[in-house]
Structure formats: C-alpha cells, structure tokens
Amino acid sequence: MFHQEGIKFESKWENIALVAGKVLRQENIKKQEWWDLFQDISNVCNWDEKGAHKIHDELRQLIKQHINQIQESVLSNNDEASLLAAYIREWTRFFQQCNYLPLPFRVVEDAMRNKMAVATMKKDIDQSLIYKLMLQEWNDNIFHSIRDKIHGAAMRLVEMERSGESFDKQLVIGVRESYVNLSTDHTDPLRIYKEHFERKYLESTDNYYKAHASAYLASNGVLNYLKYADAKLAEEELRGKQYLETVKSIKSVELLKECLVRCLVDSFRDQILAECLKLITDNNIEYLRMMFMLIDRVPGAVSAILNHLEDYIYQAGLDDMRQCADTITTDPEKYVEELLKLFNRFSKLVAQAFNSDTRFLTSRDKAYKKVVNDTTVFKLELPTSRATTNKTAPESKCPELLALFCDQLLRKSPLSKKMTPQEIEEKLKNLLLVLKYVQNKDVFMKYHKSHLTRRLILEMSVDSELEENMVEWLRDIGMPVEFVNKLARMFQDIKVSEDLNQRFKENLHDQEPTTADSVNIKILNAAAWSRGSDYVPVALPTELDEYIPSVEEFYKKSHSGRKLQWHHLLSNGTVTFQNAVGTFELEVTTFQMSILFAFNQRPEDQISFESLKLATQLPDTELRRTLFSLVASAKLKLQVLKMSPAVKNAKDFDNSTNFFINQEFGIFRQGKLQKRAKLSLVGRLILTTEKAKKEEEEGIVQLRILRVQEAIVKILKMRKTVNNASLQTELVEILKNMFLPQKKMIKEQIEWLIEHKYMQRDEENINTFIYLA
Amino acid sequence: MAEKMVVSTPNPSPQIKKKEKHQGPMFVLKRWNAVAMWSWDVSCDTCAICKHHVMDACLRCQTDGKQEECVVVWGECNHSYHNCCMALWMQHSDKCPLCSSDWIVSRTGK
Ligand SMILES: [Zn+2]
Ligand SMILES: [Zn+2]
Ligand SMILES: [Zn+2]
Numbered sequence: 001m002f003h004q005e006g007i008k009f010e011s012k013w014e015n016i017a018l019v020a021g022k023v024l025r026q027e028n029i030k031k032q033e034w035w036d037l038f039q040d041i042s043n044v045c046n047w048d049e050k051g052a053h054k055i056h057d058e059l060r061q062l063i064k065q066h067i068n069q070i071q072e073s074v075l076s077n078n079d080e081a082s083l084l085a086a087y088i089r090e091w092t093r094f095f096q097q098c099n100y101l102p103l104p105f106r107v108v109e110d111a112m113r114n115k116m117a118v119a120t121m122k123k124d125i126d127q128s129l130i131y132k133l134m135l136q137e138w139n140d141n142i143f144h145s146i147r148d149k150i151h152g153a154a155m156r157l158v159e160m161e162r163s164g165e166s167f168d169k170q171l172v173i174g175v176r177e178s179y180v181n182l183s184t185d186h187t188d189p190l191r192i193y194k195e196h197f198e199r200k201y202l203e204s205t206d207n208y209y210k211a212h213a214s215a216y217l218a219s220n221g222v223l224n225y226l227k228y229a230d231a232k233l234a235e236e237e238l239r240g241k242q243y244l245e246t247v248k249s250i251k252s253v254e255l256l257k258e259c260l261v262r263c264l265v266d267s268f269r270d271q272i273l274a275e276c277l278k279l280i281t282d283n284n285i286e287y288l289r290m291m292f293m294l295i296d297r298v299p300g301a302v303s304a305i306l307n308h309l310e311d312y313i314y315q316a317g318l319d320d321m322r323q324c325a326d327t328i329t330t331d332p333e334k335y336v337e338e339l340l341k342l343f344n345r346f347s348k349l350v351a352q353a354f355n356s357d358t359r360f361l362t363s364r365d366k367a368y369k370k371v372v373n374d375t376t377v378f379k380l381e382l383p384t385s386r387a388t389t390n391k392t393a394p395e396s397k398c399p400e401l402l403a404l405f406c407d408q409l410l411r412k413s414p415l416s417k418k419m420t421p422q423e424i425e426e427k428l429k430n431l432l433l434v435l436k437y438v439q440n441k442d443v444f445m446k447y448h449k450s451h452l453t454r455r456l457i458l459e460m461s462v463d464s465e466l467e468e469n470m471v472e473w474l475r476d477i478g479m480p481v482e483f484v485n486k487l488a489r490m491f492q493d494i495k496v497s498e499d500l501n502q503r504f505k506e507n508l509h510d511q512e513p514t515t516a517d518s519v520n521i522k523i524l525n526a527a528a529w530s531r532g533s534d535y536v537p538v539a540l541p542t543e544l545d546e547y548i549p550s551v552e553e554f555y556k557k558s559h560s561g562r563k564l565q566w567h568h569l570l571s572n573g574t575v576t577f578q579n580a581v582g583t584f585e586l587e588v589t590t591f592q593m594s595i596l597f598a599f600n601q602r603p604e605d606q607i608s609f610e611s612l613k614l615a616t617q618l619p620d621t622e623l624r625r626t627l628f629s630l631v632a633s634a635k636l637k638l639q640v641l642k643m644s645p646a647v648k649n650a651k652d653f654d655n656s657t658n659f660f661i662n663q664e665f666g667i668f669r670q671g672k673l674q675k676r677a678k679l680s681l682v683g684r685l686i687l688t689t690e691k692a693k694k695e696e697e698e699g700i701v702q703l704r705i706l707r708v709q710e711a712i713v714k715i716l717k718m719r720k721t722v723n724n725a726s727l728q729t730e731l732v733e734i735l736k737n738m739f740l741p742q743k744k745m746i747k748e749q750i751e752w753l754i755e756h757k758y759m760q761r762d763e764e765n766i767n768t769f770i771y772l773a
Numbered sequence: 774m775a776e777k778m779v780v781s782t783p784n785p786s787p788q789i790k791k792k793e794k795h796q797g798p799m800f801v802l803k804r805w806n807a808v809a810m811w812s813w814d815v816s817c818d819t820c821a822i823c824k825h826h827v828m829d830a831c832l833r834c835q836t837d838g839k840q841e842e843c844v845v846v847w848g849e850c851n852h853s854y855h856n857c858c859m860a861l862w863m864q865h866s867d868k869c870p871l872c873s874s875d876w877i878v879s880r881t882g883k
Contacts, residue, residue, distance in 0.1 A: 561882030562811045566809045573804050
C-alpha cells in the first residue's frame with residue numbers, strides 16, 4: 001500500500017470527472033472504468049486529507065454543468081407538448097442516474113460524515129448525500145427556472161382535455177411523477193408536489209368551472225345544470241384520479257372533490273334549492289335524486305331539502321285531509337285509509353328520490369306526525385274538572401277515530417261481516433301504523449279499552465284470535481306496558497269466567513232445569529275492567545234476584561278474600577216479547593229489561609215515570625236515558641215503548657210522563673211487517689253511567705297530571721338538580737308513548753310540586769330546580 | 774215486581790207458545806249475561822311494600838305474566854299485601870311493614 005501514499009485529489013479528479021460525466025449523460029462505460037472510479041475515489045479519500053471535500057465540491061460543479069446543458073436543450077423546444085416531452089425525458093434519465101451515480105461516491109459521504117461525527121449506518125439511496133445533492137441541484141436550477149412553464153403547460157393540456165381535445169396523458173402524468181420524486185425534504189417528501197402540482201391543478205380546475213359552470217347555468221337553466229354538475233363531478237373525479245397522486249398518505253383527490261363541490265354546487269346552492277319545492281310538488285323523482293346527491297355533498301346543506309320536504313308533507317297532508325273532511329270526519333275507515341294513502345305516498349317519495357335516507361325518513365315522520373295530530377280538521381276537547389280551572393288545548397280527534405275504526409273491524413259489524421280475517425288483519429296493521437304517529441295515545445287507550453269491554457261483555461267479537469293478536473301488536477308498537485297488561489288480563493278474565501260457568505252448571509247438574517241454563521256469569525277483575533265505577537242499583541226480575549246468592553255462594557267456595565260487586569250496568573240479556581202482532585226476541589240491557597218487566601203485571605196499562613222509578617229503583621239519570629232508548633230508538637220505525645205526552649229529549653220527562661207498551665209493535669223489513677224477528681235494543685248505548693263517562697273523560701286529564709308529576713319527581717330524583725330546558729326534554733321523552741304534555745300543564749305541576757315541597761327553585765337561578773328528599 | 778217471572782226453557786216449543794198467547798207474560802227472559810267485579814276485601818288499596826294497587830299484580834308477576842296467581846295475604850293485624858311482596862319482605866323481617874307487630878298470616882286470598 002506504500003506506493004499509494006501521496007495520492008492526491010488533483011491527480012485523480014480528471015479521471016473521476018470524466019467517468020462521472022459519462023454516467024450522468026448515460027453514456028456507455030466499460031466495467032473497468034466503473035471499478036476504477038470506485039478505486040480512485042476511495043484512494044483519494046484515504047490518502048488526501050481534504051480529498052473527500054474536494055471531490056464533493058467538484059462533483060457539485062459537474063452536476064450543475066450537466067443540468068445547465070439539460071436546461072438549455074429542454075428550453076429549446078418551442079411548443080408546449082415537446083417542451084413537456086423533453087423535460088420528462090431528461091428528468092427520467094437524470095432520475096435514473098440519481099440512483100446510480102451516488103454508489104461510487106459512498107466513501108466520500110462516509111469520510112464527510114465521520115468528520116461530522118455522525119454515524120449513520122443507513123445505506124438507503126435516498127439517505128445518500130450525493131443523491132440529495134443531485135436532486136437539490138435539479139431543484140435549484142432547472143426546476144426553479146422552468147417549473148412555471150412546465151406546470152403551466154401541463155394544466156393547459158388538462159384544460160384542452162376538458163374541452164374535448166385529446167393528447168398524450170403521459171405528459172401530465174410524467175410531470176406529476178417528477179414533482180413527486182423531486183423531494184429532498186424528509187419531513188414532507190411530497191412538499192414539492194403539493195406546493196406546485198396539486199395546488200396548480202386545484203386552481204386551474206376552480207378557474208375553469210368558475211367560468212364554465214355559471215355560463216352553463218345561465219343559458220341552460222337549473223334542471224339541465226343539475227345534470228351538467230352531476231356529470232362533471234364524476235368526470236373530474238375520474239380525471240383527478242389519473243393526474244393526481246393517489247398514494248394513501250396524500251389527500252389530493254379528496255381536495256379535488258371539495259374544490260369541485262365548492263365551485264359546481266355550493267356556489268349555486270341557492271339557485272339549485274330554489275327549485276326544490278317545485279320538484280317535490282311535481283314528484284319529479286329523477287331531478288330530485290340528482291339534487292339530493294349534489295346538495296348532500298355540501299356539508300349541512302341537505303337540511304334545506306329536509307325543510308322543504310317537511311313543509312310539503314305537512315301542507316299536502318293537511319290539504320288532502322281538508323278536501324275529504326266531509327267523508328273522513330264521519331267515517332273512520334275512510335279516515336284511516338286516507339292517512340295511510342298519504343303515508344304511502346310520502347314514503348314512496350322518500351324511497352325513490354332520497355334512497356330512504358334516515359334523515360329524510362325522520363323528516364317524513366316529523367311532518368306526518370304533525371298531519372296526524374293536527375287539530376284544524378278535527379278537534380277533541382277534553383273536559384276538565386273544577387280542580388284545573390283552565391281548558392286544555394284542543395287535541396286531534398285522530399286517536400278516537402282510530403279506536404272507533406278498530407272496533408268496527410273487531411266487532412261483528414256491517415264492515416267486518418264483508419271481510420275475511422286476513423283482510424281485517426291487514427286493516428288493523430294499517431291502523432297500528434297510523435297509531436304509532438299519534439301523540440296522545442292515552443286517548444286511544446281509553447276508547448279502545450271501552451270498545452273492547454263492550455265487545456267482550458256483549459260477546460260480539462268477530463274473531464277471538466284477532467282480538468288477542470291485537471293486544472300483542474299494541475305491545476309491539478310500544479303502547480305502555482300497564483295498559484297492554486290490563487287488556488291481556490281482560491282476556492284472561494273472560495276465560496276464567498267461562499270455566500267458572502262450566503263448573504257452576506256442573507254443580508247444579510242433578511237439579512231440575514233452572515234459571516242456570518239461561519244465565520251466564522262473568523266475574524271480572526275490577527282493576528282491569530273498571531276501577532272506581534259506581535254501583536248502580538236496579539230491580540231485577542225475581543228469579544234472577546233469587547239466583548244471585550247461589551252464584552256468590554259457589555264463588556266463595558273456590559275463592560277467598562274476595563268481595564263481589566254486581567255490575568248490572570254491564571249486564572244484558574235477551575227477552576221474548578209477545579204482543580198481538582207477533583213474537584220478537586229483543587237484546588236488551590239489564591236496565592231496559594227492568595223497565596220492560598215492570599209492565600208484565602199490567603200489559604195494557606200506562607205507568608208514570610215516578611212509578612217506574614219505584615219499580616226499577618234506577619237513579620233518575622239512568623232511568624231517563626234508558627226510557628229514552630226504548631221510546632226513541634233511531635233504527636226503529638215502531639218503538640217498543642210509547643210515551644205520553646211525547647217529548648224530544650230525555651231530560652224533558654217529568655214524573656207524570658206516562659209510558660205504555662206498544663201492542664202494535666212490529667218490525668218492518670223491506671216495507672213488510674214481520675211477525676217474528678230478532679233485534680238489539682242495546683245499540684250504541686254506552687255501557688257506562690253518564691257520571692262515570694264524564695269522570696272518565698276528566699280522568700284522562702287527571703291521569704295526565706298525575707303522570708307529569710310522577711315523571712318530574714322521577715327525573716329530579718335521578719338528577720338532583722336540573723334546569724328547566726332539560727327537564728322539559730326528559731319529560732317528553734318519558735311520556736311520549738302516552739301523550740305530549742302541554743307546556744302549561746308542566747308549568748302548573750312544577751308549581752304544585754314546589755308548593756308541596758317536592759322540589760324547590762335554585763335561589764340563584766330560578767330556571768334550575770332542586771330535588772327535596 | 775212481586776209476581777214471579779217465567780224464565781224460558783232451553784228449547785221453548787213454538788206451538789206451546791202460540792197457545793199461551795195473551796195468557797203468558799208479555800216479556801219472558803231467554804238469556805241473561807250477568808257481570809260482577811271482584812276485588813280483594815282489603816281496607817287499603819295499595820300494597821305498602823311495592824306501592825302498587827293490590828288489584829294489580831306485583832311488578833314481578835306482571836312481567837312474568839302470572840297476573841292471575843298474584844294473590845293478597847292478610848295478617849292478624851288486618852294489614853294486607855301482595856303475597857309475593859310479603860314473602861320477599863319476610864326474608865329480612867318478621868314484622869308487619871305498616872304496624873311493626875309480629876307478622877302472623879290470618880288468611881291468604883284465592
Ligand atoms: Zn306488592
Ligand atoms: Zn306477585
Ligand atoms: Zn300490620
């Protein structure tokens with residue numbers, strides 16, 4: 001190795017520069033030359049103290065010269081396409097050599113690094129100082145001076161493509177690739193690409209559409225513009241995926257999409273949305289879909305469509321209701337059908353135009369709920385007791401009509417007679433769908449329960465399986481559990497009573513045929529059926545009066561700890577009525593029976609109101625009501641009972657009004673007098689006393705007050721302190737399956753609870769409430 | 774209403790009826806559906822243990838669908854509770870929750 005001592009930079013550089021120059025220019029070199037290059041560089045670094053630095057500096061000059069030549073040759077191209085082609089060609093070549101030239105110079109790097117006491121063992125090429133140097137030089141010289149020309153040219157090509165001209169895509173892609181690779185910054189390797197290529201691309205896209213989109217809109221109108229924007233968004237996204245960098249670490253395509261949405265959609269948002277209501281009204285699905293897709297790309301913008309949809313559904317629903325007000329206010333079936341038609345219409349719109357997007361379904365529900373609970377077509381005024389001085393706000397009659405329709409379907413009625421159980425089930429399901437939207441479900445519950453009571457007591461259900469299924473369906477749609485449990489219990493009671501009758505009759509089997517054969521007993525759970533309803537006295541036919549104790553006796557044998565209360569208000573029966581005309585089977589309430597039997601002793605006599613009061617023992621109001629049902633049954637041409645003098649109203653009877661049996665009574669069918677017939681006088685006669693009925697209606701308000709109080713206490717117990725706003729929200733949440741509490745009622749009950757020391761106001765903030773244990 | 778009323782036999786013969794025309798009573802009972810309500814014979818409507826109405830089943834029986842089986846129990850102190858509720862109570866105390874006298878069952882509802 002001795003003879004090598006004294007090797008200096010100066011003696012070797014010429015040769016090194018010669019070979020390195022060939023490498024840079026991609027000229028052919030011999031293997032030996034390549035190996036000698038390694039050897040020479042290594043020797044200089046080993047023996048010449050300053051060799052490494054000198055080589056580094058001279059190499060930089062060499063690279064610079066090379067780059068200057070390239071620059072000249074690239075710039076000699078006049079048209080943009082050949083300029084780009086030349087740039088890309090030269091860059092590709094240069095970049096290849098960037099991976100190649102640094103290899104023999106590695107010793108230079110090691111020597112320099114040792115001096116800087118940096119021990120980096122990394123041998124990756126992009127960690128190489130020479131590699132960086134090469135890129136740095138390219139960047140500082142050629143790139144700095146011609147980059148504006150380069151990407152200007154590239155963007156013009158993209159723009160030409162937008163206008164329908166074709167060109168070699170590789171020219172733009174090549175520029176992008178050079179920018180992506182041209183990076184010496186480790187912390188942000190794509191900085192040059194982002195600052196110069198991506199930014200320019202977005203700018204030129206933005207400029208292009210700023211000019212073209214508004215021009216298109218101005219001359220073609222909004223509807224065509226929707227198509228245009230839709231097409232352009234797709235087209236530009238596809239183009240962007242070709243020309244922009246798509247590695248995961250970079251969001252170029254996302255940025256492009258944002259840019260496109262901004263200039264194609266957001267800038268014309270108001271003009272686009274101005275067409276929305278008309279499209280909805282015209283049911284223009286195709287364009288609505290397009291509008292939705294476009295507007296939904298702008299964050300938050302879709303709420304404008306939602307508002308239009310909500311307004312439309314509410315208005316259209318209401319208009320529809322108003323138009324058929326005449327039929328639907330009197331015919332619950334038509335009413336439910338109409339509501340269902342609306343629901344289906346709106347659902348179809350949401351499905352077709354808005355893909356049944358959950359936001360739109362929510363809007364549909366919100367608006368439909370408003371239609372269902374609207375009070376302009378129907379009103380239901382709840383009477384209030386003296387305790388609450390002010391009237392409650394009117395409510396929709398919807399729950400009452402739904403309950404009525406439900407009864408028509410489940411009761412043996414002219415409607416249900418025409419239908420198969422499957423058809424009835426389908427209608428019930430429709431009804432349940434509407435019911436889900438009813439705010440004050442407690443009103444439905446009240447009516448539904450009283451209709452069910454009638455059906456079960458009068459044994460007039462059309463199908464017991466449907467009846468019991470209905471209970472479960474009500475459970476499924478979220479009706480309050482206590483309510484559903486009570487209904488279920490009513491069915492249980494009926495079954496238990498059937499068993500009881502069976503056993504009772506078996507018990508009497510060996511005896512003579514007696515009253516037992518014509519009597520059927522229902523013994524029901526007072527809580528499930530009619531808690532708190534009054535006992536009404538009535539004189540029963542003697543054999544029934546005598547029969548009752550034996551039932552009670554029997555009941556006591558199988559049960560203990562129970563007390564029985566007879567509810568003749570609910571009991572009913574069939575009597576045979578014979579007169580000169582013929583024989584008629586009359587279905588009557590026990591009260592009606594009591595009145596009619598009073599005439600058995602003196603069939604031809606007139607009996608005064610006062611005497612009937614004594615004979616039947618009925619309270620005044622019940623006697624009036626029952627008598628009136630016998631002298632003025634709406635469906636009869638001839639009445640069973642006649643009065644003298646005649647009055648128009650039950651309250652016009654006085655003690656001396658006389659009543660007598662119509663001995664000419666008969667039934668007309670198709671104009672002919674029948675000698676034998678069956679008919680029901682029970683009719684729609686409500687199986688409840690006037691007083692109980694009023695109490696029951698007041699009861700709804702009372703029950704609501706109670707529920708509101710319970711819920712407020714429950715919330716406070718949990719929260720300890722709560723402000724007014726969240727208290728209101730939570731209350732609605734708790735009570736929504738029963739009714740929507742009115743603000744006024746909530747306020748009153750808060751005051752009541754404060755007064756009764758369940759809670760207090762915060763001294764510093766009167767809108768905050770504190771629980772008092 | 775002193776006169777005894779006649780209740781029809783299950784299959785009244787029409788011929789006999791015709792003969793009886795104008796002789797028999799004008800109105801004859803054919804069928805009667807009587808309704809009675811039962812409730813526990815208690816002095817207080819609410820079960821002091823679960824705070825529910827005694828006529829409603831306790832919550833546990835309501836959720837188990839055993840409403841029919843949820844009966845009432847009376848102590849010698851004449852206080853009454855759901856039998857289920859009292860059984861649970863007895864695991865912790867043998868006193869009546871209302872009057873604290875020793876709980877001795879006088880009868881159970883059925
Ligand atoms: Zn209990
Ligand atoms: Zn229980
Ligand atoms: Zn006690």
